[in-house]
Amino acid sequence: MTNIKIYKTIGLLLVIGIIVWFVYAINSILMPFVLSAVLAYLLSPLVNFFETKGLKRIVSALILYSIFLIVFIGSCIILIPQIFKEVSILSNNLPEYTSSIKGSIYSMQQTLEAKYPIIKQKGIFDSTIKNTEQFLNTETSRIPEYLAAVFSMLSIFVLIPFITFFFLLEGKAGIDFVFQKIPPRYTETILSLICEIDEVLGNFFRGQFIESSCVGVLSIIGLLILGVDYAVLIGIVAGMANMIPYLGPFAGAIPALIIGFIKFQNISILIKVVAMFSIVQFIDNNLIQPIILSKGVNLHPVTVIFAIMAGAQVAGVIGMFLSVPIVCIIKATFMILIHRKDLI
């Protein structure tokens, strides 16, 4: 390796290091930008569709935004009253639920202590109830903090459509600019990277979106049939959680199990809810996924789980959502740069 090559490599590593450090330093403000980039990426095929009809990109983006605005307002008119109704009923019923849970726990305590006296001797129930009460009291006192966090989230959601619009408008021009600047001899390699990453990411994101919507709708139907309260709210959560591979379906079922148990106060509802979510997952795995080919990311399950945990560690819930696509990008890049050296 010549000296110039060594200097170039050191320079490149330094630049990458500085970029990584900078991204880490500003990670707290990155979320709206990352979410906007993902949204712009998801929406770009629709803008491209209008563009291939001969419309300018800005006109295409404005048409798309108008359509989304109409759909959004329509959905709000239909869904928001239902969600607000469910949330207000939930908050009104919370004290009743708390005493009802206490009652159930107390009767369970009586039964178990009568059957197994050792539980009473060791004071297991008393200490558990005391710890739970302490935990609930602490968490309840922090509700104003949570509300403040929700408001800051809302401001992000106002910001996201604006940033997304500019990403949609300028994203393609940005890629074209980079494409023009790369040395011609690397054109085919860079084009391979752009197209293959686009293929993998496009399949992943669009597939996940369709799949999660289906899971959400099926969960709502299932919960309504079982008579579990707040079916729409829980169904939306289950649909969104389903975007996290492997762990999502479990996370989605937990609220349904809790609310179902509170309402019906028996074990059979837990079995019914688990059965319902299993059926939804069965339909998802055997009918929905094969049709939309969403999980065609060809990653080993252990890699996916590791990526999700690492994503959670680095960037919380957003990290969990984005970890798999990031691993897909890394894999596609390595496939081209290492296994297809002949392209370079």
Next chain:
Amino acid sequence: MDKEFTEKVNFLKNIPIFEGLSNSALGKITGIIYSKKYPADELIFEEGKVGKALFIIYDGEVAITKASNGAEAKVIATHQKGAFFGEMALLEELPRSATTKPPTETTLFLIYKVKFDWFIEKDPRVGLKIIHNIAKVLSARLRETSNFFSKTL
């Protein structure tokens, strides 16, 4: 209607592999095309390297060169605006059979295989028409080569 878009569609209309396609289909093809400006004498692709893209000359010209038996590479053909090359890369991933360089500054349109495959999957009717046109071009080139060899025998 976007002027740049109309220009692109009118240009593609005259390319043999897009012969017989409607304006709407040509509009869709503009969505999978990348444009790139090459300075004079800059390498476009090299003989022996695996090809994965079709190139269409939008502006300028391209020289095809081939080296044989260790001798210096010779120009075997020159393509002008509207010509295309590397079409076999859309069908199979095999090493390029020649080297190409533009003698002057040239703008090329590139269609990458993955995007082309995706396009065929999305719109099989138009895809079939393009494949049929590519087959016609390859058949004509094979006939030319056979004629050339039969004359040299």
